[in-house]
Amino acid sequence: MRELTTAQEEIMQLIWDLGRCTVGDIRTEIERRTGTKPPHSTVSAVVLTLDKLGYLIHETYARTFVYEPVISREQYGDRTLQKLLKRYFGNSPKRMVAHLIQRENLSLEEIDDLMKKLEEE
Numbered sequence: 001m002r003e004l005t006t007a008q009e010e011i012m013q014l015i016w017d018l019g020r021c022t023v024g025d026i027r028t029e030i031e032r033r034t035g036t037k038p039p040h041s042t043v044s045a046v047v048l049t050l051d052k053l054g055y056l057i058h059e060t061y062a063r064t065f066v067y068e069p070v071i072s073r074e075q076y077g078d079r080t081l082q083k084l085l086k087r088y089f090g091n092s093p094k095r096m097v098a099h100l101i102q103r104e105n106l107s108l109e110e111i112d113d114l115m116k117k118l119e120e121e
Helices: 006-018 023-034 040-052 073-089 093-103 109-118
Strands: 056-061 064-069
Touching: 006 023, 006 040, 006 064, 006 073, 023 040, 040 056, 040 064, 073 093
Parallel strands: none
Antiparallel strands: 056 064
16 A cells, blocks of 8 residues: 555544544544634545545445545554654664654653563563
């Protein structure tokens, strides 16, 4: 599957939150979150692209399409994380974790919690 654009990923985030939904449901949720309802054609175009890319499936009821995600947010996150790891950290989880620890100024307690979690797994 192809990597999503920012707009596509934003719509997918909404669909993951909503579950089965229509373009109207997505527009209503955007309005609820932002106070502005985007044009139907704009949201519909992004959703149709997501459907063609294989991120969504749909069922048709008369003239209404009901969409559902094909992959979960976690699956997409795992794939995105793998690409990030490969592109920016030389495929080294150690380098990525070291970067995050340094960048986020984690406390010793937070690092210790991470270590315990790693040991459990």
